[in-house]
Amino acid sequence: MSTENSANVSRRQFITGAATAVAGLTVAPGVFLLKTAGAANGADPATRWGLLIDTSKCADGCTACVRACHEENGVRSLGRPKTDAQWIRKVTLTERETGHQHSLPVMCQHCEKPPCVDVCPTKASFIRPDGIVLVNKHTCIGCRYCMMACPYKARSFIHEPLTDQKPHAPRGKGTVESCTLCVHKVDRGEGTTACVEACNKDGHRAMVFGDLNDPSSEISRRLRQEGSSAIRADLRLNPAVRYQGI
Amino acid sequence: MRPGFAQFGLALPALLLAGLALMLTGCGKVEAPAPHLVLEARGDQCVEPTDVIRRNHMEILMHERDEAKLYGRRNPDHSFVGCVDCHVSPTASRDDPATHFCMACHQFNAVRMDCFQCHTDRPSDDAPTKRSADLEESIERHLALQADGIETVQEISTP
Amino acid sequence: MTVKTHFREIEGRSPGYLALLAGLLVLVGLGLLAAVLKGTYGHHITGMNNQVVWGLPHIFAIFLIVAASGALNAASFASVFGRVAYKPMARLSGLLAMTLLIGGLVILVLDLGRPDRLVVAMTHYNFKSIFAWNIFLYTGFLAVVAVYLWFMMERRMNRYVPVAGYTAFLWRLILTTGTGSIFGFLVAREAYDAAILAPMFIAMSFSLGMAVFILVVMATFAGTERPLGDLILRRMKNLLGIFVAGVLYFVLAYHLTNLYATRLHGIEAFVLLNGGIYTFLFWFVQMGLGSILPLVLLFHPVWSQSRRVIAAAAGLVIAGGLAQLYVIVIGGQAYPLDLFPGHDMSSSFFDGVVGTYTPSLPELMLGLGGTAFAFLLLAVVMKFLRILPTSLADDKVDPHVSSTPSTAQSAPAGA
Numbered sequence: 001m002s003t004e005n006s007a008n009v010s011r012r013q014f015i016t017g018a019a020t021a022v023a024g025l026t027v028a029p030g031v032f033l034l035k036t037a038g039a040a041n042g043a044d045p046a047t048r049w050g051l052l053i054d055t056s057k058c059a060d061g062c063t064a065c066v067r068a069c070h071e072e073n074g075v076r077s078l079g080r081p082k083t084d085a086q087w088i089r090k091v092t093l094t095e096r097e098t099g100h101q102h103s104l105p106v107m108c109q110h111c112e113k114p115p116c117v118d119v120c121p122t123k124a125s126f127i128r129p130d131g132i133v134l135v136n137k138h139t140c141i142g143c144r145y146c147m148m149a150c151p152y153k154a155r156s157f158i159h160e161p162l163t164d165q166k167p168h169a170p171r172g173k174g175t176v177e178s179c180t181l182c183v184h185k186v187d188r189g190e191g192t193t194a195c196v197e198a199c200n201k202d203g204h205r206a207m208v209f210g211d212l213n214d215p216s217s218e219i220s221r222r223l224r225q226e227g228s229s230a231i232r233a234d235l236r237l238n239p240a241v242r243y244q245g246i
Numbered sequence: 247m248r249p250g251f252a253q254f255g256l257a258l259p260a261l262l263l264a265g266l267a268l269m270l271t272g273c274g275k276v277e278a279p280a281p282h283l284v285l286e287a288r289g290d291q292c293v294e295p296t297d298v299i300r301r302n303h304m305e306i307l308m309h310e311r312d313e314a315k316l317y318g319r320r321n322p323d324h325s326f327v328g329c330v331d332c333h334v335s336p337t338a339s340r341d342d343p344a345t346h347f348c349m350a351c352h353q354f355n356a357v358r359m360d361c362f363q364c365h366t367d368r369p370s371d372d373a374p375t376k377r378s379a380d381l382e383e384s385i386e387r388h389l390a391l392q393a394d395g396i397e398t399v400q401e402i403s404t405p
Numbered sequence: 406m407t408v409k410t411h412f413r414e415i416e417g418r419s420p421g422y423l424a425l426l427a428g429l430l431v432l433v434g435l436g437l438l439a440a441v442l443k444g445t446y447g448h449h450i451t452g453m454n455n456q457v458v459w460g461l462p463h464i465f466a467i468f469l470i471v472a473a474s475g476a477l478n479a480a481s482f483a484s485v486f487g488r489v490a491y492k493p494m495a496r497l498s499g500l501l502a503m504t505l506l507i508g509g510l511v512i513l514v515l516d517l518g519r520p521d522r523l524v525v526a527m528t529h530y531n532f533k534s535i536f537a538w539n540i541f542l543y544t545g546f547l548a549v550v551a552v553y554l555w556f557m558m559e560r561r562m563n564r565y566v567p568v569a570g571y572t573a574f575l576w577r578l579i580l581t582t583g584t585g586s587i588f589g590f591l592v593a594r595e596a597y598d599a600a601i602l603a604p605m606f607i608a609m610s611f612s613l614g615m616a617v618f619i620l621v622v623m624a625t626f627a628g629t630e631r632p633l634g635d636l637i638l639r640r641m642k643n644l645l646g647i648f649v650a651g652v653l654y655f656v657l658a659y660h661l662t663n664l665y666a667t668r669l670h671g672i673e674a675f676v677l678l679n680g681g682i683y684t685f686l687f688w689f690v691q692m693g694l695g696s697i698l699p700l701v702l703l704f705h706p707v708w709s710q711s712r713r714v715i716a717a718a719a720g721l722v723i724a725g726g727l728a729q730l731y732v733i734v735i736g737g738q739a740y741p742l743d744l745f746p747g748h749d750m751s752s753s754f755f756d757g758v759v760g761t762y763t764p765s766l767p768e769l770m771l772g773l774g775g776t777a778f779a780f781l782l783l784a785v786v787m788k789f790l791r792i793l794p795t796s797l798a799d800d801k802v803d804p805h806v807s808s809t810p811s812t813a814q815s816a817p818a819g820a
Contacts, residue, residue: 042319066753081753082454082761089754093745106744106752115592121536122522122529128318136315137364141526142518144458145536151593153742153756156455157518160447165366167327172364173447174518187318231744235592246745360521 045129049181050212050240051196052219052228055104057206063090065105065207068198072182074166085156085171087179088195093246104246105195105207108133108154108179109231109239116146116155125176131212131240132181142174151232154178181209181240212240283397284347285335285388288380292332293323303329326361331369335388336381340367410493411795415629417788422628429781436774439767440515448518451768456760457738462516464730465772468613469509469779470543470584471606471726474577475614476621477502477550478644480557481577484570490637490802493794494622499554499573500792501621501783502614503547508779510543512771535586542580549573558791581610588733595672596737601662605655609726612648616722619645621783623716625793634799635710636806642715646703649722653696656729668746675740675759676732683736686728695725735762 069075069088077084088107094100110133116125117133124140127133135146135155147155155178158171165171168184182193196209210219228242292299294306310324322328333347340362343349349367352359369381415422442450453460479498483491491498514520530537553569556562585606591597619641626633660677663669674680676687702718703709709718739760744750750757787793799806 042313042317078449080449082456082755083449085455086754089752089756091744091750091752091756093748093750095748097747106756118531119534119536119590120531121534121540122526123531124529126316128316130318134315138311138315139522139525139529140519141522143536144518145534145587147455147458148738149591149593151742152744153456153754157448157458159449159454161363163367165364167330167366167370170364170366172360175364176518183318187320 043128043130043132043187046213048131048212048240049186050110050131050210050219050242051181051193052208052210052222052242053104053244054206055102055243055245057204058090058102058104059204059206060092060101060103062202062204064198064202064204065195066090068194069107069179072166072194073169073180074164074171078160080159083157083159085158085177087156087177102245104243106152106154106231107195107241108150108181109152109237109241110179110181111237111239113237115149115151115237119145119149121145128183130186132183132186133178134180134183135176135178137170137172137175137177140175142176144176146176150178151235151237283388283391283399284345284350285338286384287333287347288384289332293328326365330365330367334368335385336369338368410801412493412496412791412793413795414789414791415625415787415793417784419628422784425628426781426784429777429784432773432777433781434774435770436512436515436772436777439770439774440520442767443516443771444520450765452763452765453768454760454762456755457735457762459734459738460762461764461768462512462771462775463734464727465776466509466512466516467584467730467734468723468727469505469512469776471581471610471730472613472617473502473505473509474546474581474584475610475612476505476618477573477577478611478614479618479641480553481570481574484553484567485574490640493797493802494618494637496554496557496792497622497625497787497794498618499550499557500786500790501618502577503550503554504779504782504786505617506543506546507782508775508777511778512775515771515775535583535590539580539583539587542576542583546573546576546580549576577610578607581607588737593742594737594740595669595743596676596733596740599659599663601655601659602733605652605659608648608651608655609729612645612652612722613726615641615645615648616719616726619719620716620723622797623712625787626797629793631793632796632798634797634802636799637797637802638712638715639709642703642709642718645719645722646700649696649699649703652729653692653700656691656696671743672740676736680736680740680759683732683739686736687732690728691725691732694721695728696722699725738762 066086066088070086073087075085075087088105090103091106092101092103110127110131112127112131114125114127114133117127120126121143122139122141124136124138125133125146126136142157144157147153147157155176157176158173161173162171169180171177182195185193191209193209196207199205199207208219208222210217212220212223214220215224223242226244228244229246230237230239230242231246294302299306306324307326307329310321311326313319313321329348335345335347338346340346340349343353346367348359349362451460477498479491480495480502481498482488483495514523517523526540530540532538549569550573553566553573556566556569582603585603588597589599589602619638622641623633623638625631660673663673676683678684680687699718699721701708702714702721705714708714739762741750741755741757741759744756794801
């Protein structure tokens with residue numbers, strides 16, 4: 001039996017390879033064709049993906065980014081606001097001394113030194129080589145320690161069984177999740193996130209996505225020219241999400 | 247030894263023997279229940295030969311999932327979404343294992359898998375490219391067999 | 406001259422004992438039911454939410470773990486500090502430490518979002534996480550104390566008891582430091598991120614462990630009608646008073662230091678003034694009922710003579726400990742994160758507002774189930790192993806005291 005197999009190995013490999021190519025092209029043309037050279041090798045450690053949010057352009061009452069993110073990732077409200085997951089939210093700020101108000105979106109800040117990664121007992125909360133902080137739900141045991149540790153309250157716990165998840169965004173009961181910086185879009189080479197896309201489409205153009213380590217990217221140029229700050233910068237976590245106007 | 251313990255001396259071996267006898271009665275020709283008609287897979291061929299994929303799909307999936315999740319190295323040939331898109335019927339559900347390609351075998355073999363607690367358990371119907379001509383053909387064949395009164399794979403005569 | 410202590414299994418046939426086992430089994434069953442419900446329907450059936458992620462089960466679990474570490478007190482006093490009077494109770498002390506820890510761990514594991522992934526937790530470690538270290542520390546503690554117990558119970562291993570005793574004592578100190586550091590290491594929240602939390606938890610372990618131990622000793626000796634002398638009881642109640650004072654010291658140091666920092670005035674006002682339930686629990690239960698009143702009761706020249714008073718004081722200390730954990734764990738989470746100092750925040754994700762948390766029945770069931778499991782284990786093991794000494798009468802405890810016909814007479818006044 002084994003000799004028969006080994007004699008046919010090279011022929012089988014050829015047929016398998018050819019059939020796989022055909023099957024791949026037939027079954028998942030969207031994924032296959034959009035694959036670019038960068039994404040093919042996985043997360044590039046020379047890259048650092050980040051967001052720049054100009055809060056002066058952020059319109060009060062506009063939730064385009066929130067709706068787009070939740071639509072893209074299949075995050076649905078289950079009618080229980082206290083336990084519903086939210087990957088991104090609009091925060092309205094009122095300065096106590098002056099009464100000045102403005103709003104801005106807050107999501108996982110994708111810190112360079114994430115406290116959530118430090119405290120996770122199983123390494124489920126981890127930072128990818130390209131700076132995106134994710135939860136590996138295969139290893140997450142649902143202890144919620146990362147939720148205690150996050151200085152930005154960015155994480156949500158899934159409190160009930162879920163169905164009809166988006167294929168590119170698996171989510172399940174008993175695990176923790178947060179903004180993935182649309183890692184599925186990033187890996188496809190689309191170079192944007194759902195929130196940034198929606199903000200641009202709506203004409204506000206308050207958000208920019210890009211490679212912080214690439215000096216020629218739009219985000220790097222704007223950061224160099226205009227400057228930025230981070231939420232809770234005193235914690236020295238060096239987040240990848242930068243803000244202007246806070 | 248406390249008085250009255252001697253009578254337990256015989257009871258314990260007797261109980262063990264009885265238990266053994268009961269277990270042995272369970273041995274015998276196992277009639278496997280006929281697997282239900284699960285929608286035929288789309289595409290020309292699976293990404294790996296049948297005997298390879300049948301034995302090793304777990305290792306392949308585990309390896310690829312770690313690569314994809316931790317390092318972003320996604321292999322479209324071994325994508326889990328790809329498996330579901332090809333093999334699982336759009337109307338299948340993880341709650342009704344008889345209709346679901348993966349759950350049917352897993353339930354019969356009592357091999358626990360929790361993939362579908364997080365991953366969607368059916369091909370997404372919002373991407374028209376996924377509902378290829380293959381899928382429509384598959385569904386037609388499936389419905390035709392059911393209309394002929396054939397409900398289980400065993401009822402299909404193999405040529 | 407050492408007094409030879411006789412240990413004997415408890416009879417375990419009285420209706421009272423069987424009723425106790427039945428009651429504990431019912432509670433354990435309810436706890437398992439709660440865990441199954443949670444596993445089926447998800448955590449939304451509990452009161453825990455995305456703002457307050459750890460709730461009542463964690464209060465019970467942390468209490469049990471801290472008390473477990475402290476329950477080893479008596480054994481440590483005997484083996485490490487050479488207090489001969491505690492030697493007869495060393496086995497009970499070790500066993501109680503193990504069972505309390507097991508009860509706490511059971512609650513923690515069953516409360517996980519994915520308890521079926523326990524094997525993952527035990528094979529994937531992130532050694533920067535104090536949680537991961539705690540998994541080692543907790544299981545290691547069980548192993549160390551098991552060995553310690555064996556050395557105490559096996560005559561030919563008795564000479565190794567001091568080594569095991571020192572190891573267990575050091576281990577429990579590291580373990581409790583780890584438990585306190587779960588909160589002490591969190592930079593995100595203003596109530597945490599303090600180095601003092603680790604030693605404060607050590608002080609709590611001494612106090613809560615002693616309180617639980619006193620109650621267990623009184624209950625088991627009363628239940629088995631074995632003599633319990635006033636001498637040992639007086640020593641334990643004095644120690645309990647000192648430990649309660651120790652916790653009070655750390656609480657004072659923590660709050661006074663926080664009050665000095667303007668940026669922490671928000672959280673201090675929340676706990677001390679306007680936090681609603683948390684303020685009530687802090688002042689009335691933790692400080693009043695759980696610290697001041699027990700101190701008065703335990704050091705009062707007349708009242709502290711009565712066993713009922715001592716038991717009541719121990720019970721109050723336990724209530725105070727639970728309240729303290731509630732304020733630390735839940736109050737610390739409820740207070741909103743200050744993302745933008747000087748600004749008021751509002752959002753759909755409950756930013757800027759105090760997180761609401763109402764304990765729910767499944768959580769209470771789970772917490773009580775784990776506690777009941779701890780005591781069920783204790784009760785069952787005591788029936789099969791020689792854990793409990795036959796007598797803790799004064800003459801058995803202290804060879805210098807002459808044996809008196811009645812062990813019920815109260816000892817001379819003096820705390």
